[in-house]
Amino acid sequence: MPDATGLELIAQELRRAHEAAGRGSGDAGGVLDTAYFRDKAALLVTPASVQATLEHLRGMGYRFMASVHGVDYFPEEPRLGVHYELLDMSTVDRITVKVRVPVADPHVPSVTNEWPTADHQEREIYDMFGVIFDGHPDLRRILMPEDYEGHPQRRDFPVGGEPVFFTHNEPRLPRYTQ
């Protein structure tokens, strides 16, 4: 893993590259925050700079995208997060890139064209959390039925399930066959 100082250096480099590419320094150069927790480096970036950040990291050696997964940070805003886990196979380094978007505007640019592994994984995040990936070739529900309403893994979606039949509530609950 890049250690804490290495992480800060990476963040600095990203900010510089972001400004150099003319995307302006209005949003802190794309990198909002760095976090170093339990020997693991993480960068929090703005949604708009996701693709550029990942490409820059690919240039630095993180050529393997291990995972793309979503998180619901309810009740903290912005609620929906997307995490990209990158891996550098030659030096066995991992780094996480995090993005957070609010539920009201859950758009994140898709990285499927540059990182083909993100295809099904972004579809799963769309299915489970409702994050819309702009530019994804085929954004449909992947795990739930196609006509399902709602995004199940959001924290305010109920877990659901059947009531468990115990002796004390069996007479009051309708049996399946009735």
Add this chain to the structure above:
Amino acid sequence: MSTPEVRRPSAPQVPYREMEESVELSHIAHEGDGEQELLTLNLGPHHPATHGVLRLLTTLEGEVVRDVKPIIGYLHTGIEKTAEDKAYWKVIPVIERMDYLSYYFNAMAFCGAVETLLDLEVPPRAQYLRVIHLELNRIASHLIWLATGALDLGAISIFWYGWRDRDRILDLFEMSSGQRMHTRYIQVGGVMEDIPLGFEQRVRDFCSEFPSRLDQFEALIDKNQIVLQRLRGVGAVDEQTLLDLGVTGPLLRATGNPWDLRKAAPYSSYDHFDFKIPVGTVGDNYDRYRVRMAEMRESLKIVEQALDGLPEGPYITPDRKYALPPRHELATSMEALIHHFKLVTEGFRVPPGEAYYPIESARGELACFIRADGSSKPARVHMRDPSFVNLQAFSAMVQDSYLADLIATLAMLDPILGGIDR
């Protein structure tokens, strides 16, 4: 024929047929300029050759597969959502049932992530015990792959042989934990229980006998003309495409890339053991088969070394805040009683943080991402399942091959729908 109407529940008015037509045909270039018709064949979720409920929308031109779109979700169980509702200790049985052939690996990934968050140290005896069970599980998983793969190819007798040996491994699991499958043996901080007397001897018996069984399998399959013709040169994808698609595990190693987390980023004392990583050369189905057979032998070596070097000590972390105290202490010590009560009713609390813990499972990189928010229940558990990512490489593997090769490639891909659909 007129059938009298029976009471039907009102079906939702959704255009299923249109929604199912998700095969993009425009990118398929036709040589011969539209001479052949493209047939869309639905290898439906219920099919004897798909490993679990996988639905494949194949576009066939004659017998040649031009495109395949896997449709998954038929086993989606909401495991990750259920895990958010339960205390950390209670998540372990739920998360184990995800990839249902490598249950120890699921539990290991989850417990490793929790231990990372807690900064908890696992005693060396527990690490060795974990390794023994993980490698035995790897062998069991590969045996089922071999059994069902050979069944798909038509070599049905291997099915019985594979299951016979797997039953022996499950006897070992039953001896150490009481359950054949989904044993919840791996707990946060170590393992659930120490191994009983006689376990070591039984494992050594198994290890001494199993190589000859593998020899028997190889004698039957390796140079079999039918197997060679069906697997050699079929389904090869180059290494860079697989890396782009995020494929890990035996599929990647078959192309020659020796990426294995047990060697690259050793966890749970894997660096104490001397074992090799089998790699292939071409990356076709035959290499995948050979890589897994060789992996079984290497796993045996690891098990034997772990048994030889099994250190003495506690089998679970002595920190009573996270591990149940032994029962005999409950009669004498008040703190033990309180710890026991807190752990069983509420569970331990994990300080806020996020952890991503990758391990090398039988199918590739299995990782667990946990976000803890300080309470006794995880706020988000995500399992990065290798089969889910490996399935994306499937269409690249079967491009322009026959339908029979599609079945063989699916067998060698070793997808487990429980992990894919979670």
Add this chain to the structure above:
Amino acid sequence: MKRQKLGNGPDGDFRARGLAARAMLRGELDGPELEKHVEESLLITTLDRAANWARSNAMFPATFGLACCAIEMMAIVGARVDVARFGSEAFRASPRQADLMIISGRVSIKMAPIVRRIYDQMLEPKWTIAMGACSSSMGVFNNYAIVPADKFMPVDVHVPGCPPRPEALMHGILKLRKKIQDDPDMGWRTRYGGGGTEEVVEPAAADPTAGHSIGVSGGGRMGTSA
């Protein structure tokens, strides 16, 4: 759902039958007792009993493995717990050729209509074993994504376990076998009160002016099935 007693004899009591057998050997049974005993113990030639015996001894399971229970279901095909002893080793892939459906594994909401469709494609007589906790009740996962099998299809035997040992599944199959052998009126329609749902082809085409369309299939096939 009324439970039906197994066996026509004295509540299927094994011990009582043993005593009656001993009495017969000694020549002490006579009259109606003797007739009753002979009826129970010998394979008499009513076609029903013979047919049930044949059906129960050669059930063809459909390959319907869904999840972890499927692995234990495949283990009963293995040599240790051999289902071929009981005539059921021929797992048919096509539902048209199968008569036993072992729902092994969790049924997700996406899969439930497909399970139902395959069950409908099976020909009568057909039986179902809900194997494991997930298919009978919700099992370990009590959440939005799965359905217990009882909600959309009739189930004959529930085998508990997560996953049930192969021996447990064998016990369930043997229980089902005994059920088929002993109880001639085995149709699920009687047990679930589904009489009247058979599809009967009316020889006279439906009269468009007649009012009947819903529910009544008539034709004298009410109640029984199989």
